[in-house]
Structures are given as structure tokens and as C-alpha cells.
Amino acid sequence: MNIIVCVKQIPDPETPAASFKVDEAAKKVIPAQGIAPVVNPYDPQATEAALRLKDADGGGKITVISLGPDTARDAIKHALAMGADEGVLISDPAFASIDNFQTAAALAAAIEKVGDADLILMGRAAADWDMGVVPAGVGQILGLPVVTVAKGIEKDGDGLTVTRVLDDGFQTVKAPLPAIVSVSNEFGEPRYPQLRQIMMAAKKTVQVWSAADLGIDTGASVMPLEALYQPKVESNVEIIEGDTPEEKARNLAQKLRAAKLV
Amino acid sequence: MAGILVVAEKNEGEITPASFELLGAARQLADQGGGSVSALIAGSAADASTLIAHGADAAFTSAAPEDSLAEVLLPAVEAAVSQSGADIVLISMSSLGRDLGPALAFRAKSGVAMDCTALAIEGGKLRATRSCYGGNARAEHTWAGGLQIATVKAKTYDALPADGGRSGAVSAIDAIGEARIKVVGVEKATAEGVKLEDAEVVVSGGRGLGDPSGFQSLETLAGTFKQAAVGASRAACDLGWYPPSQQVGLTGKVVSPNLYIAVAISGASQHMAGMGGAKNIVAINRDADCNMVKVSRFAIIEDYKKVLPALIEEIKKLG
Numbered sequence: 077m078n079i080i081v082c083v084k085q086i087p088d089p090e091t092p093a094a095s096f097k098v099d100e101a102a103k104k105v106i107p108a109q110g111i112a113p114v115v116n117p118y119d120p121q122a123t124e125a126a127l128r129l130k131d132a133d134g135g136g137k138i139t140v141i142s143l144g145p146d147t148a149r150d151a152i153k154h155a156l157a158m159g160a161d162e163g164v165l166i167s168d169p170a171f172a173s174i175d176n177f178q179t180a181a182a183l184a185a186a187i188e189k190v191g192d193a194d195l196i197l198m199g200r201a202a203a204d205w206d207m208g209v210v211p212a213g214v215g216q217i218l219g220l221p222v223v224t225v226a227k228g229i230e231k232d233g234d235g236l237t238v239t240r241v242l243d244d245g246f247q248t249v250k251a252p253l254p255a256i257v258s259v260s261n262e263f264g265e266p267r268y269p270q271l272r273q274i275m276m277a278a279k280k281t282v283q284v285w286s287a288a289d290l291g292i293d294t295g296a297s298v299m300p301l302e303a304l305y306q307p308k309v310e311s312n313v314e315i316i317e318g319d320t321p322e323e324k325a326r327n328l329a330q331k332l333r334a335a336k337l338v
Numbered sequence: 339m340a341g342i343l344v345v346a347e348k349n350e351g352e353i354t355p356a357s358f359e360l361l362g363a364a365r366q367l368a369d370q371g372g373g374s375v376s377a378l379i380a381g382s383a384a385d386a387s388t389l390i391a392h393g394a395d396a397a398f399t400s401a402a403p404e405d406s407l408a409e410v411l412l413p414a415v416e417a418a419v420s421q422s423g424a425d426i427v428l429i430s431m432s433s434l435g436r437d438l439g440p441a442l443a444f445r446a447k448s449g450v451a452m453d454c455t456a457l458a459i460e461g462g463k464l465r466a467t468r469s470c471y472g473g474n475a476r477a478e479h480t481w482a483g484g485l486q487i488a489t490v491k492a493k494t495y496d497a498l499p500a501d502g503g504r505s506g507a508v509s510a511i512d513a514i515g516e517a518r519i520k521v522v523g524v525e526k527a528t529a530e531g532v533k534l535e536d537a538e539v540v541v542s543g544g545r546g547l548g549d550p551s552g553f554q555s556l557e558t559l560a561g562t563f564k565q566a567a568v569g570a571s572r573a574a575c576d577l578g579w580y581p582p583s584q585q586v587g588l589t590g591k592v593v594s595p596n597l598y599i600a601v602a603i604s605g606a607s608q609h610m611a612g613m614g615g616a617k618n619i620v621a622i623n624r625d626a627d628c629n630m631v632k633v634s635r636f637a638i639i640e641d642y643k644k645v646l647p648a649l650i651e652e653i654k655k656l657g
Contacts, residue, residue: 089472089588089608090573093629096474096607105471117589117608177449203588203608205470205477207452212408212440221409221518224437237522242433244349248523249407261589265582296482299449302465303478311632313621315639324638325648328620329656331636337597337618338563338656 077136077231079126080193081160082183082214083119085144085151086204088112096306103304104173105204115151118199120266122259123155125229126197127267133231137161139190143171143182149282156277157269163282164190170287170294175301176205178294180213185290187218195236196256200225211258221255227262340373340462343424345415346389347434348381348404353388356430356490358497361393363457363490364428365498370459376422378415378511380404386508391500396422396507402514405521408437413513415442419485421509426464428457431489439489448484453491464488472588472607473614534567534584539597540613542569542586543579546602546623547642550579555646556601562653569593571609587612601642605629622646 088111095108107113126138140155142148143166152163166186174182187196201208208224215222228239232250240247241260251257269277287293316331318324332338342364346357357379364375377394379385381404386397398421400414415438419427427442429435431453443450451466455476458465464486467478534540541560543552553568560566570580572587586593587609594615601622603609610629613619621634622642631637638645 087471089611090606093474093605093607093610094627096471098475105475175449177443180444203472203611206472206588206611207440208436209440209443209450209452212437213444216441216444222437222441223519225433240433242524245524245526247433247521247525249519249521251519297449298443298447298482298484299451299479300482301477302480303476305476306474307476309632313631313634313637315626315631315637321638321640321644322648324640325645326652328636328638328649329652332597332620332653333656335618335635338653 077133077194078192079138080187080196081123081126081140082198083142083151083155084116084202085113085148086116088114089203098304098306100305103301115154116199116202121263122197122199123158124266125259127159141186152282153277156280157274158267165284168287174294175297176207176209177298180210181294184214184217185292194253198258200258200260211256215256221251223251224258225260226257227260341422341424342367342372342375342426343418343422344377345429346377346379356492358392359495360428362497363495365393367459372459378418383508390504390506391502393498398511400511407519408441410515410517412441413515414511417511417513427487429489431491435489439487443487446485450487451479452489454488455491455494472611474607532565532567534591537567537595538565539563540567540569540593540595541599543601544571544603545573553580559650571603600630603630
């Protein structure tokens with residue numbers, strides 16, 4: 077079974093809020109000093125799903141695709157260290173500030189160029205923009221069924237059985253292949269690359285494709301970003317005072333009672 | 339002709355509360371010059387009348403099953419857009435809407451703003467506001483000319499009371515999509531004790547607890563409330579201090595309790611994304627400058643180990 081996993085590198089969501097800054101004029105997030113970008117936290121689960129399916133199937137190849145700047149190579153290397161076979165970095169100055177819709181078009185073109193994929197896996201959303209539209213977009217562009225928010229994926233004859241996380245429970249669906257499946261955090265813990273695997277991953281091939289290599293022009297944004305800003309946090313915090321920790325605790329309990337919270 | 343199409347949904351035979359909220363949102367946009375409001379529902383003519391009573395000017399019904407996946411319902415939505423002349427489509431941020439919004443957008447070669455928290459008509463165009471970067475930033479979008487599609491966060495808009503005096507045309511739409519994906523089973527979530535998402539009070543701990551035994555104190559504190567559950571930050575779960583099922587945050591559970599007690603949690607966006615909707619936040623932290631303290635209603639600046647035993651006793655006394 078040939079599987080393609082799409083991964084994204086994003087600013088670390090564990091970045092302290094105080095270090096998060098937006099350049100409002102440029103409508104861009106200013107990278108926090110000294111905090112390296114990370115793999116989107118949902119994506120290792122997608123890679124984990126690919127590895128389990130490949131193991132169960134006993135063959136095939138896992139190709140990891142990421143669209144981003146040169147540093148996005150680290151996100152690919154992480155998946156390769158987990159056990160994926162090959163990587164493709166889609167990188168082009170023309171893609172520097174494209175949106176989710178243009179990203180879907182570029183990924184769809186890359187998926188076709190890799191070719192022969194039985195299954196395309198992605199994280200349920202990227203934790204930076206948190207839109208979750210790329211799986212559906214690639215599905216529409218390639219004409220493939222899309223199953224979202226998966227917590228379990230199993231090969232089932234010629235297709236897949238997928239358990240989805242709904243708002244109020246779970247749903248089991250059967251989908252034909254090829255298909256696109258987005259994987260949720262409920263899938264379970266992804267394996268952690270060992271040092272030896274990290275060293276082996278360094279030897280695996282990562283091709284770099286440009287817009288010209290993919291033969292696409294992503295065009296203008298269909299949904300322009302008009303403003304990006306940090307919401308004003310009006311701190312109305314009441315610091316509970318007291319001479320001792322016990323007195324502070326007593327004062328807090330009184331405040332909670334007065335506010336009918338206890 | 340400009341107009342707004344609301345995609346209403348049913349769950350277990352009932353029109354969802356979020357559908358009525360969408361109609362409330364659509365009426366506000368209509369008042370700002372958004373045009374007339376139509377609604378589509380996979381349901382009966384009676385459902386269509388209910389939607390009209392709650393704010394729609396006209397309604398479409400589809401014979402698709404109420405639990406249809408996006409690919410089945412999509413052609414009906416496209417037909418309703420075309421028949422109503424709508425240039426704005428509002429969809430709930432539900433399990434269905436999560437899939438339907440993007441599918442409709444890519445088919446229409448336009449964009450969709452997901453999980454919007456504010457909508458307005460400005461200069462005849464929709465302007466949508468949404469949260470991103472784990473709640474650290476807000477983004478505002480307009481559309482470059484294509485169909486303006488937005489999924490709307492639940493409880494963002496108020497539903498209007500039913501007005502039986504309202505009337506409007508109801509028409510049936512036959513278009514239905516092929517089900518390539520077949521639903522073979524559904525299981526409603528059940529949990530032992532109080533579910534994190536349903537809890538009125540959530541007591542959460544982070545890496546700042548210093549060691550896993552801190553969670554025992556949090557469980558005791560939670561035990562002093564009636565509908566309380568214990569949560570944890572991702573950092574604490576990653577350290578193995580508490581089960582991942584109890585993680586609150588971007589990659590965990592999203593909770594909006596009446597009271598959220600954050601113990602030794604600094605408030606990175608990963609965590610805030612899961613509890614930013616809490617109505618009252620209490621922080622217990624040694625760092626007076628951390629984000630969690632800033633967003634709190636009450637805070638104690640202290641080592642939690644010195645405060646919690648006394649707090650547990652004081653709350654027990656009040657109970």
C-alpha cells in the first residue's frame with residue numbers, strides 16, 4: 077500500500093503567550109526568538125497511522141510531503157525518523173504567503189506527481205490557522221473521497237474502515253481506496269524516533285519541488301486576509317492577598333462564595 | 339440578487355440549536371444589507387416551517403437522510419445556492435459542517451472561513467472574524483468575489499424566538515450526492531464519572547506541579563464540587579503525570595465550564611485553545627506575570643502546595 081503523508085511545520089503552540097507577536101501591517105506572526113518551529117501536533121499521528129497500515133499490509137512505500145520554507149525539511153525528517161521512506165519538500169518563493177486553498181492546490185499537484193498513492197493521510201488541521209480545509213480541498217481537486225477526524229484506520233478488503241470522532245461520539249465508515257483521511261489526536265500516541273532512526277533518516281532522500289516543477293500557478297487568494305491582530309486581553313484579574321498561604325486560600329474561598337461559584 | 343443560505347441540521351430527529359443560531363446570525367446580516375434568508379434542511383416540510391418561524395424567508399428540504407455525510411448533501415446545498423441566488427452560505431461548525439464548508443468552497447472555487455466568531459456585512463460584502471494561533475490572534479477575511487462561505491462557532495449568535503406569523507415558500511430539492519463513504523456504525527460517547535466536557539467545574543494542573551502527586555491534591559479539590567472533573571495540560575500528559583484522555587487544549591479536550599481552576603499552568607496557546615471559553619478562571623501560580631493569571635478573574639500568587647490543602651478545607655467548610 078503506497079501512502080502519502082502531508083505534514084506541516086508551524087510555530088510551537090507551547091510558545092508562552094508573552095512571546096507571541098503579530099506584525100499587524102504585514103498581517104504575519106513574528107517568529108518568537110529562540111523558539112524553534114515544530115511539526116504540527118496532529119501530523120505525527122498521521123505518520124503513525126501510515127506506519128501501522130504499511131506494517132499491517134506488509135509492503136508499500138510512505139512518502140512524506142511538506143509545503144513550506146527550507147526549515148520545513150525538519151518536519152519531513154521527523155516523519156522519516158519515525159519510519160517513512162521518502163520525502164518531498166515543496167518550496168518556492170511564490171508559496172511564501174499562500175493560504176490554505178492555494179496550499180491544497182499545490183499539495184494535490186505534488187500528490188499527482190508522486191503518483192500511485194492508495195491513501196493520503198493528513199493531520200485533522202494545522203494548529204496555527206486551525207482551518208482544517210486542506211484535506212477536503214485536496215479531495216475535491218483530485219476527486220477522491222475524504223474521511224475526516226479519524227481515531228482508527230484499518231485496511232478492510234480493497235478499502236478502509238475508519239472510526240471518526242464526532243461531536244457527541246464516534247462513527248464507523250467504510251471508504252473505498254484511493255482516499256484521503258485526516259487523523260485526529262484521538263488516534264493515539266505516535267512512536268518517538270530513536271537516535272539510530274534519526275541518523276538513518278538523514279540518509280533518506282528529500283526531493284525539493286518548485287512551483288514550476290509542479291506546473292502550477294496558485295493564483296490570487298480566494299479569501300484575502302484583511303487583518304491579523306492580537307485580541308486585547310483586558311486583564312481584570314483580582315489578585316487575592318493574604319499574609320499567609322492559608323489566609324489567601326480563605327480569602328479566595330470567600331470570593332468564590334460571593335461570586336456564587338462555590 | 340444577494341442572499342444568505344443557512345444550512346440547518348438535525349440530530350436524532352431534532353433541528354440542532356446551532357441551526358437556529360445560524361438563522362439568528364443570518365437575520366442580523368440581512369438587516370445589514372445581506373439580502374433575504376433561505377434555509378436548507380435534510381428534513382420535512384414541517385422542519386422547513388420551523389426554520390421559517392425562526393427567521394428564514396424561504397426554505398428548501400432535501401430527502402437526504404439527516405445523518406448524511408457531506409458528499410451526499412453537497413449537491414442539495416449547491417442547488418439551494420443556485421435557486422436562492424445566495425452569495426453567502428452559513429454552516430454550523432459541527433461534524434457535518436467541518437466537512438461541508440470546505441467541500442462546498444473548493445467546488446465553488448472559493449474560500450470558507452471556519453469556526454467564525456463574528457460576521458458582518460461591510461460594503462455589501464461579508465467580513466468574517468475567526469480565532470487562530472490557539473486563540474492568540476484574530477484573523478479577518480473577505481472574499482475575492484466567489485461564494486462567501488462561513489462555518490460559525492456554536493453559541494456565537496442568539497437564536498430568535500419562533501414567530502408563527504412568519505411565512506415563506508417551501509420547496510423540495512431532489513439533488514443528492516453519491517455515498518462513496520458508507521456509515522456502518524454510530525456510538526454515542528459515554529464516560530465514567532463526570533465527563534470533562536460536561537463538567538461545571540474543571541480543576542487542571544500543568545508541568546508547574548513539579549511531580550505527578552500534585553494531581554492527587556487536584557482530585558481532592560475537584561471532589562469538593564458537585565459536577566467537577568480534573569484536567570491536565572499537554573506538558574503534564576506528555577510527562578505521563580495524567581492520562582492523555584484528560585488533556586485540555588488544542589490537541590485535547592475543549593471545555594467551557596462555569597469555573598476553571600488552573601493550577602501551575604502558565605497559559606500557552608496550546609492550553610488556552612482548550613479552555614478559553616471558561617466563564618470564570620481562577621489561577622494558582624507562582625508567576626504573577628504569566629498569561630493564565632492575566633486572563634483570570636481571581637488569582638493567588640503562591641506555591642500551590644502551600645495553598646491547596648487550605649483551599650480544600652475552606653471550600654469544604656462552605657459546602
